Every structure is written in C-alpha cells, then in structure tokens.
Amino acid sequence: MTRKSRASRSPRTALLTDGSVDQWSPVLRGWVLGVENPLEPLEIAIMIDGIEACRTRCDLPRPDVANAGHGTGNCGFAVSLRELVSDDLPHALEVVDVGTGETIFRSEALVVVHSTWPNNGSQQMLPGTVRSESGSWESFERRVASGRRVAIVATHRTEGASELGVRRLVEALSSADNAVLVVDTSPAASSDALGADFLMWRENLGWDFASWATGLERLGDLAAECDHLLLVNDSCVGPFGDLGPLIARGQSLGVDVWSLTDSWESGHHLQSYFLGFTRSALGQGVLSDFFDQYPFPKYKEGVIEHGEVGLTAFLDERGITTAAVFEYFELVASFEKSLDPRLTRFADSTTAALMRKHDPDYQTVGYRSLVATVEDLEMRVPLNPTHHFWRELLDQGFPFIKRELLVADPAGRFFASDFADVVRPLLDEGDLELFRSEFARRPTARIVDAR
Known part of the structure; x- marks a missing residue:
C-alpha cells in the first residue's frame, strides 16, 4: 500500500x-x-x-x-x-x-484483507485450507487442452459414508468428455482421486461455493480458455444414464449460463447443483468477478442468498443470459396435466390398500401433500421443483433424484410405493446398488426393498 x-x-x-x-x-x-x-x-x-x-x-x-x-x-x-x-x-x-x-x-x-480469500465478518468465513492433492496436474492440464471442457465437483461425505455415489458422478462426467476436478471436504481423504483427473482435499468450510472457488483458483487461466465449464455438487443420487446428451441439451439453449432446474423461491434463480458456463461467459471472467465479491457465508441461509440466488442476480446485472433445461413453469404444467388420474388413484380402494402395505401413511399423508401442492400453486407460492415435481422431472429425462427428497422428503411427496412404481423401473442393477450403498445407514433404506 x-x-x-x-x-x-x-x-x-x-x-x-x-x-x-x-x-x-x-x-x-x-x-x-x-x-x-x-x-x-x-x-x-x-x-x-x-x-x-x-x-x-x-x-x-x-x-x-x-x-x-x-x-x-x-x-x-x-x-x-x-x-x-x-x-x-x-x-x-x-x-x-x-x-x-x-x-x-x-x-x-x-x-x-486476505491475500487470497475475503473475510467479511463474524457471519462469514474463509474457505478451508487445502490439505492434500491427488492425481497428476500435468495430465489434467493436457486433458483440458485437448478437450477444453472441465467439470469441478464439490463433494462431502459423512464419516463412513460410501464413495460409490461420487465415483458414479465423476465417471459420468468424465465419459461426457470433461476433465474432472474434485474438491473434497470429507472428514478423511480418499485413498485415490475418486476416479477424477485431479482431487483436492480441503477443510470443510465455506460450503459448495467455497469448493468451486478453490477449484477455480487452482485452474487459474485455464478456466478462461475452456469452451465449457460445469460446477456440480453431490446433492443428487445418479445419474441414471449418460450425461452427454443432457449437457448437450443445456448447451443447445443458446445462453451463456444454464442449469438443470430453476426456482422462484427467494426470487428467480438457477439452482446451483448443476451449472454450465459457456465460452461466452468464461471469456468475460464472470466467475472470477463473482467470487471476488462473494462473502463466503458461514451458514446455509447465507449461501442460498449470496450464492445460489446471488449468482443469478449477479449474472443478470452483467447482462449474462441464463436458462434452465427443465424450466419451472413447464414442470408445473406437466404436474397439472397428470393431476386428475393421480387423485383418482388415491380414491381407488384396491390401489390404496396395496400402497399401505409399503407405507401406512400413503393414502392420508400422500393425498394431503398432493392437495397442498395444488393449493400452493393456486396461490402462486413458489415451490422447489426437485422436491415437488420429481416425477415430472424423471418423465422428462432428468437423470437424478435429490438426496434430500429421499432422506427428509420436505414436501411430503416421496413414498416407498413411489420408488417401487416410478423409480425402480428406471434403474439397472448398478443403479439399485448405488441406492443401497447410499442409504443403507439411513431410515429411508426401506425404499430399495419395495416391490
């Protein structure tokens, strides 16, 4: 100074x-x-x-x-x-x-004023220190140079949790011609790079946005040279099938930045679990500019406000065009079209009795949650599409299911019978093994045994 x-x-x-x-x-x-x-x-x-x-x-x-x-x-x-x-x-x-x-x-x-990361007060914090790295950075750079496509994956697994899910995600991203960089905040480092081209293991601070920022900083000038860059986290189970066509679908939207789904909760925004940045956005340095002003909140609410919602607002202010592959109001329209037969299904005594064998609360709780969704839509209450419209997403080729939907079901919309009737037919044996490994230690493990 x-x-x-x-x-x-x-x-x-x-x-x-x-x-x-x-x-x-x-x-x-x-x-x-x-x-x-x-x-x-x-x-x-x-x-x-x-x-x-x-x-x-x-x-x-x-x-x-x-x-x-x-x-x-x-x-x-x-x-x-x-x-x-x-x-x-x-x-x-x-x-x-x-x-x-x-x-x-x-x-x-x-x-x-930190030399690398911002720190704006007691409610904010620095991303965690990188403790170790796995893989050859030179090999990673060569793959980036040949394909000019990168995916940065933010992952965190609780102690004892299976690595199968993140390995499956990394494999799918790699098969779709992406050089994959994993930033891992799990309690213990993996024995290898989880199948990625390169892995960074860091302290569990700053949530997914801090992991992406860590990966972007490691990329340096390589990011601006990419034709396409994905920011992905491990909040979904899947993918069920190839990611190549889905990524191509996102790129075909003709916008600078795309996501799989969008939401109107807390204002319109791209949901951040799977984001694609095209060369037009990367060439303008929007990611480095965004993280230069990002406060790295300490709590999840701040991450949603400043990260997920804040990123879309930042892009809008910069004139960066955005869109979602599975657009919110198209999902709402699909939900409304399928509503009558689903309500009739609840009224059918034979079907209801069969459903109750797998889930005693199916008829009462399931019906109430479905009606509650209809009422919310009538009052224009914004809903989380990955929770409320998971059926419609699967019908339209969405290859994931949100972990939170299976574990907590915040919208009351997922039952054991749903897995048996809707999800199970989409899965091969490898997919089913993924479900079993992911949820064997959790209360919802019963879903994989539904017939």
Whole structure:
C-alpha cells in the first residue's frame, strides 16, 4: 500500500453527502451522492489506517439508488482492496467525500484483507485450507487442452459414508468428455482421486461455493480458455444414464449460463447443483468477478442468498443470459396435466390398500401433500421443483433424484410405493446398488426393498 497524505477536506460543506458501503472485502463497494445535487458524481478517498490509499469517482450505475428516487443512480464505486493492502493484518477503513471531508463510512471493527480469500465478518468465513492433492496436474492440464471442457465437483461425505455415489458422478462426467476436478471436504481423504483427473482435499468450510472457488483458483487461466465449464455438487443420487446428451441439451439453449432446474423461491434463480458456463461467459471472467465479491457465508441461509440466488442476480446485472433445461413453469404444467388420474388413484380402494402395505401413511399423508401442492400453486407460492415435481422431472429425462427428497422428503411427496412404481423401473442393477450403498445407514433404506 502506497502511503499518501490524508485526504484533503475542502470547504465545500454546503453540499451534504449520503451513501452506504455494501461490501468491504476484498472489493469495497457502495454508493455516494450529493443530497442537493445527486446528478453530480462525487470523488471519494479510501483511507486505510488514517492514510489515504486511493481516490475514485462515484459514477458506476446503481439501479437500487435510482429506484429509490435519487437521480439516475450513477453514484456507485468499487475498489479492489487487495490492490491496496493484502497482508492478512487488521486495518482501520474509512471512506471520505473529498469535497466536503465528510466520513461516509468507518468500519466499526478492524478489517482484514486476505491475500487470497475475503473475510467479511463474524457471519462469514474463509474457505478451508487445502490439505492434500491427488492425481497428476500435468495430465489434467493436457486433458483440458485437448478437450477444453472441465467439470469441478464439490463433494462431502459423512464419516463412513460410501464413495460409490461420487465415483458414479465423476465417471459420468468424465465419459461426457470433461476433465474432472474434485474438491473434497470429507472428514478423511480418499485413498485415490475418486476416479477424477485431479482431487483436492480441503477443510470443510465455506460450503459448495467455497469448493468451486478453490477449484477455480487452482485452474487459474485455464478456466478462461475452456469452451465449457460445469460446477456440480453431490446433492443428487445418479445419474441414471449418460450425461452427454443432457449437457448437450443445456448447451443447445443458446445462453451463456444454464442449469438443470430453476426456482422462484427467494426470487428467480438457477439452482446451483448443476451449472454450465459457456465460452461466452468464461471469456468475460464472470466467475472470477463473482467470487471476488462473494462473502463466503458461514451458514446455509447465507449461501442460498449470496450464492445460489446471488449468482443469478449477479449474472443478470452483467447482462449474462441464463436458462434452465427443465424450466419451472413447464414442470408445473406437466404436474397439472397428470393431476386428475393421480387423485383418482388415491380414491381407488384396491390401489390404496396395496400402497399401505409399503407405507401406512400413503393414502392420508400422500393425498394431503398432493392437495397442498395444488393449493400452493393456486396461490402462486413458489415451490422447489426437485422436491415437488420429481416425477415430472424423471418423465422428462432428468437423470437424478435429490438426496434430500429421499432422506427428509420436505414436501411430503416421496413414498416407498413411489420408488417401487416410478423409480425402480428406471434403474439397472448398478443403479439399485448405488441406492443401497447410499442409504443403507439411513431410515429411508426401506425404499430399495419395495416391490
């Protein structure tokens, strides 16, 4: 950090200023405007430990400020603190309007600007340290150079859990011509690379987005040279079948970034368990830019807000086009078309008696959950498609089932009889073995024995 004299405080005090800082590490972002003349861009000084580190003009677009009625909203600023100081030491941070000398922002606590990862306070944390690596990075680079397609897989298995699921996923991604990089946060390192071209084992901090960021940092400039890059996690069981046609289907959407499913919970967003980035997006550096401002939340709620929902919002702001292979409202339409025969099925006493043999709550709980879904749709309540419309997804070629659906069934929509009637016919013996290994230690293990 170059040390300069303290920001001058000129007598232009008649022009009062207003502003806010939204983020302060590693990129300092916010807005500042003059209350009496909001159309005039102001200049601010960034003070670190009482010393002026740099000045910048506040003229970046801020639609939120414009929507609040404050001029055109061209009053934003963004300064990379890593370019000023990144010594992993605490510093006092202050933002000052050069014209009036007013302090716009002063950090209540000392701010640490890390050389690699941001840390924005008590609710946020650094991604875990990489403890070991498996595989040949040179071989991985050669495969990337030949195919220009990469998949970064974030995985975490509890102690004693089977590796079969992640190995199956890695094998399918590799067979679809992707160089596969696994970032593993399991309690113990695998004995090999889980079938991937390269594996990084790190501390279990920061959730999936931190694992993807770790993989992207390891990729470095290779990411921008790829024709296609996948970010995938292990939250699904599967795939059941080849992934190549499904990935091609995503690329055929003609957008910059695609997902398998989208959701309207907490605002429209691509669901992040399977994301595809095309060359047009990678060439613009959207992933590195996103992670430069990502706060790495400590809790799951923050990951959903800043990661899953926040990523789509970030892409929208950048003008990056997005779409889902299995679009939400198409799934809703398919669900509504199949509704009448399914309600009739509940009313059929013979069928209901058969279902109760496998699940005593099938008729009462199943019927209520189905009706509840209909009522939610009528009231336009956004639903999670992987929980509520899993049947429709399978019918349309979706090759996964969410683990959470099988383990917790938050929507009350999956029963033992569903596995026997709908899922089991889709599986070969290898798929069935995958189910057994994944859920042998869990209460829902009974589903694989349903006939």
